[in-house]
Amino acid sequence: MLHKLVRETLLFCVLVLLPFSTTLAGETASPSMLSDTCLGCHGPGGISDGPATPTISGMSEIYIIAAMLAYKYDNDEDKVEAIIEADPELEDVEFFARTSTVMDRIAKGYSEAEIKILAKHFASLPFQAAEQEVNKKQAKTGAEIHELHCEKCHENGGSSAEDDAGVLAGQWIPYLEYTMADFASGDREMPKKMRKQMKDAHAAFGDGSVADLIQFYASQK
Amino acid sequence: MSKLTRRNFLKGTGSTFALGSVGFGFPHIAGAAKKKVVVIGAGVGGTIAAKYIAKADSSIEVTIVEAKPHHHTCFMSNEVIGGDRDISTIKFGYDKLASHGIHVVQDKAVMIDPVAHKVKTANGTTLGYDRLIMSPGIGLRWEAIEGYDEVAAETMPHAWIAGSQTALLRKQIESMDDGGLVLLAPPGNPFRCPPGPYERAAQIAHYLKHHKPKSKILILDAKDKFSKQGLFTQGWKKVYGDMIEWVPGADTGGGVKAVDVKAMKVSTDFDDHKVSVANIIPPQKAAQIAHDADLTDDSGWCPVDLGTFESKRHKGIHIIGDAGIISGLPKSGYAASTEAKVCASAVVHSLHEKEPGINSYANACYSIIAPDYGISVVAVYKLAEDRSKINKVGGGLTPSDATPEALRREVHYAYSWFKNMTAEMFG
Numbered sequence: 001m002l003h004k005l006v007r008e009t010l011l012f013c014v015l016v017l018l019p020f021s022t023t024l025a026g027e028t029a030s031p032s033m034l035s036d037t038c039l040g041c042h043g044p045g046g047i048s049d050g051p052a053t054p055t056i057s058g059m060s061e062i063y064i065i066a067a068m069l070a071y072k073y074d075n076d077e078d079k080v081e082a083i084i085e086a087d088p089e090l091e092d093v094e095f096f097a098r099t100s101t102v103m104d105r106i107a108k109g110y111s112e113a114e115i116k117i118l119a120k121h122f123a124s125l126p127f128q129a130a131e132q133e134v135n136k137k138q139a140k141t142g143a144e145i146h147e148l149h150c151e152k153c154h155e156n157g158g159s160s161a162e163d164d165a166g167v168l169a170g171q172w173i174p175y176l177e178y179t180m181a182d183f184a185s186g187d188r189e190m191p192k193k194m195r196k197q198m199k200d201a202h203a204a205f206g207d208g209s210v211a212d213l214i215q216f217y218a219s220q221k
Numbered sequence: 222m223s224k225l226t227r228r229n230f231l232k233g234t235g236s237t238f239a240l241g242s243v244g245f246g247f248p249h250i251a252g253a254a255k256k257k258v259v260v261i262g263a264g265v266g267g268t269i270a271a272k273y274i275a276k277a278d279s280s281i282e283v284t285i286v287e288a289k290p291h292h293h294t295c296f297m298s299n300e301v302i303g304g305d306r307d308i309s310t311i312k313f314g315y316d317k318l319a320s321h322g323i324h325v326v327q328d329k330a331v332m333i334d335p336v337a338h339k340v341k342t343a344n345g346t347t348l349g350y351d352r353l354i355m356s357p358g359i360g361l362r363w364e365a366i367e368g369y370d371e372v373a374a375e376t377m378p379h380a381w382i383a384g385s386q387t388a389l390l391r392k393q394i395e396s397m398d399d400g401g402l403v404l405l406a407p408p409g410n411p412f413r414c415p416p417g418p419y420e421r422a423a424q425i426a427h428y429l430k431h432h433k434p435k436s437k438i439l440i441l442d443a444k445d446k447f448s449k450q451g452l453f454t455q456g457w458k459k460v461y462g463d464m465i466e467w468v469p470g471a472d473t474g475g476g477v478k479a480v481d482v483k484a485m486k487v488s489t490d491f492d493d494h495k496v497s498v499a500n501i502i503p504p505q506k507a508a509q510i511a512h513d514a515d516l517t518d519d520s521g522w523c524p525v526d527l528g529t530f531e532s533k534r535h536k537g538i539h540i541i542g543d544a545g546i547i548s549g550l551p552k553s554g555y556a557a558s559t560e561a562k563v564c565a566s567a568v569v570h571s572l573h574e575k576e577p578g579i580n581s582y583a584n585a586c587y588s589i590i591a592p593d594y595g596i597s598v599v600a601v602y603k604l605a606e607d608r609s610k611i612n613k614v615g616g617g618l619t620p621s622d623a624t625p626e627a628l629r630r631e632v633h634y635a636y637s638w639f640k641n642m643t644a645e646m647f648g
Contacts, residue, residue, distance in 0.1 A: 029579040036273070036562040037583035037601070040555050041634070043641040044648055052630065053637035101619070101627050101634060102585065102599050109583075109601020109615025174633055181626075 028114050031121035038118070047128045052174040058127025060161040064119035066093045071100055071107035072115070083112060092164065099187035123161065129170025134219040138208070142216025145205050149197040150213070158217050169220030176214040184210070247278040247573055256281045256572045259340050259350040261330045261510065263287035263315055265557040266356030266542035266564075268646040273565035275321045281572060284348060285318065286340060288329035292647075293383035295414060296554050297639050300589065302380065302391050303424030311383060313647045333514040335535035352568045354530075355516070355523075356542040356557065357508035358382070359413050362521075365504045366406075367479035376482040377499040380421075381413060393498045394425055399433035401497030404487050405440045406477040407447070408504040409470070411522070413543045413552050415448035416598075418502055419467075420588040423453070426461040427591055436497075440467040441489060443476025443504075448551075449588060449598055452619055456590035477501065507544035514538070522546045527611050528580055528604050529567035530560055539564050549602060549611030555585045555638075558645060580604050582611055587635035595619075595631030 028034070035046070038056070043049050046057030056064065073079045075097040084090045110118065146157065154160070158168035168176065182188035183198070190198065201209045258274055260267045263285050271283045292313045300306035315325045328342035333353065340348045361379060363370045369377070380390040394403065403425055407418035422438050429436045446469070447453070457465045470476055474490030480501060481487075487494045487501070506512070506521030516523045516532050523540040524533040530545065532538045541564050542557040550556040559582045570577040582602040589595050600616030619631060 027579070029581040033563070033566060033578060034581050037559050037581050040558045040583075040642045040645055041585055041638050044644050048637060049640040049644045049648075051636055051640070052633035053641065101623075101630050102597055105599050105617040106583075106585075106601060106615065108617075109613075178630060 028111070028117060031117050034110075034114055034118055035121045038122075045128075046122050046125050048130070048172065050130055050132070050172040050174075052172060052178070054171050054175045055127060055130065055167075056122045057125035058161055059122060059167050060164040061119045061123035062092050062094075062164040063161070063166055064122060065090065065115055066096065067098060067103075068107045068110065068115045068119065069093070069112075070096065070098050071104040072110070074104060087112070089116065094191075096191065097189040099182050127159075127161070127167055127170065129221045130172045130218070132173060132218055134173075135215045136219070138212045138215035139219040140216075141205065141208070142212035142214070142219075145201050145209055145213050146216055148204075149201040153191075153193065157220050159220060168217040171217060173214060173218045176217055180210050180214060247569060256351045257349060258283050258352050258354065258568060258572075259348050260285045260354045260356065261287075261340065262356040262358060262508075262542070263289075263292055263318075263325065264356055264358055264542060265554045265642070265646060266561045267354070268315075268318065269558050269561035270354050270356065270541060270565045270568075271318065271323045272321050272645070273562050274569055275323050277565065277569045278572070279322055281569070282324070283322065284324040284326055285315070286326045286328060286330045286342060286348070287315065288327070288343075289384075290327060291315070293387065294554075294639075294643065295381075295383045295417070296642070298380070298383040298387045299417065299421045299424040301387050302394060302421060304391065304395070304428045305424070305592065308388055308391075311387075313643060315647065317647055330510055331513075333510070333538070335514065335538055338537060351537070351572060353538045354564060354568065355511060355514075355538060355540045355544065356561070357510050357540075357544050359505045359543050360508045360512075362504040362506055365408075366477055366501060368482065369480050369501055369503055373480060373482045374501070376485075377480055377487075377501045379502050380500060381417075381502050381505075390498070390500055394428060397433065397436070397497040400435040401433070401437075402494070403429070403436065403438045403498045404494055404496040404500065405438065406487065406499070406501045407440065407442050407444070408502050409443040409476065411552060412502070412505045415551055415553070416453070416586065416588045419447055419449070419453045420590070421500070422465050422467075423457060423461070423588075423590040426457070426464045429464065430461055436464070438465045439494065440465065441473045441477050441487070441494075442468060443470050443473070445469045445471050449596055449618060451621060452596045453588070453590070455621060456594055456596065460591045460594055505543075507540075511540065511544050516540060518546075520546065527608050528563075529571070529577065530564040531567070539568060547611065548609065549605075549613065550582060551584060551586070553584055553586045554642060555583065558642065559583050584616070585638060587631060587638055589632055589635055593625070593629040593632060595628055595633075595635050596623075597631055597635070 042056050048055045069080045080095045084093050153165050155163045183190050260271045271285050275283050294311045297311050301308045328344050330340050331343050332341040338350050378386045378390040380386040479488045487499050507517050507523050518524050523545045525540050525545050530539040530541050541560040543552045563580045567577045585599045587597045596619040598618050600613045602611045603614050605612050
């Protein structure tokens, strides 16, 4: 009888008090408290109303962490690599330099622990494609380019988060344009495979290949 | 209700505590009468606080009391004054709030009884509340500048509460002669939207440059420095040359002291200026209802606890947005949104008799100098341990060496900010 009581009390402590006291005494805010501050720019539920800010809900957790760490540490590869190495949970995170207008400033306000909470939270929310006008002809060519050069990493027409690449399908056109312009200028680092595929796509489909790809991704629902 | 400390709470956990109820997704409050939250004001703070409470616990009855039939956002109103944006694009209705389970009472709150927990409206409705959230915005200090009152504002608009005043200033800029003088008189701190007057100068210059290029803009400031000053000064010069002249408080004797609307004359302690258009932005205070309800201190603003935004003068009443004394956060739209979210969490926790978790606050504020030239200040904040201040833990300004492409993108991010903020409020 006594044992049962002890066991139940312990169970109560573990199930009820522990999570609660962790919330009280822990150093980080709850996922909703942390993520709510992002929504004025990224949209209700992390779904952007556009025209330029990306939808971040439904993105890969790993991808968000990689982006936030690059922003936070101003693309200091050694620093980011050291952080990745020290944390087994970040094993799959890969460093790529990237540019931004405001996110590099904002990311500095969050600790690694908070970045992980934010990433997990937004990754758990559903993605919703933007409603926007697209050029159907370009989108059709873009679909071909995607199939040949991009689908291997950006799975399911660029809609998958499972591949830990960015979710491209259904993002706003200006956002996709900025991203591709940054890759082209070198402000954002392309993975080796991507560099090769982009070069091949350009050789096969010409100067309009990037614009066609953008229209294809924007057309995805 | 006495303040819950962690110890008191843990002592009293017992059987009422439900599993998995920490954070959002509260179980409904069972057995008790429906909890009631009344929100006064349907601007940034009011709409977002109401929506986030309704989202966290649909069993809480949320009612917004708002006098105006629709809302004109202050943000982007400078683009209306500059002519790049139609005023209809900053006008929003409250019809979608009902789909979140929020009642909107279109009426003016005229009396608050903090002891009986009641709000009375102009039409005679009485609303009881468990928690009252006030996001009433600003009131203008008509007595501060000699000759400047509500009637004078019909000749020399303030355009600091968006709507008809915005349209009036736009009309005056449009009908003035080329070669005229536009005078802007920004107030001393604190006031709503610290970078607003300086963005406005740029937006007016944007119009004048293309339509009345011989005109000048003179800013007679009450202050010696202002928000994003380096970036504005740089942008003004780059885009508009010498069209905008800013005179600091030290050289104006502390800003505009008197106006004569008949003579279209604006005076400081040192000079008189004959003007074509005068935009007088008077010193401010919390909106009148906050004064009537005894929620303000000698400063004219509302002292609050920075973790819950509960009034330091009356329990059960929370004040968010521009009316509050929120040490560390600017009087900006985004700050109001973040205060609303933190306040919503605090109110829901308190109605569940729980201690709220750790808070997070942010600010993101864009200014549009020209159609391809945007600048911003952003910040992430945490509450100081002694709750005396909300401390910045990261953020900063647009770098002064930002590329033209980055400045161009900031404009489009500003438009995204506008779309997403208004979706948070009215969507």
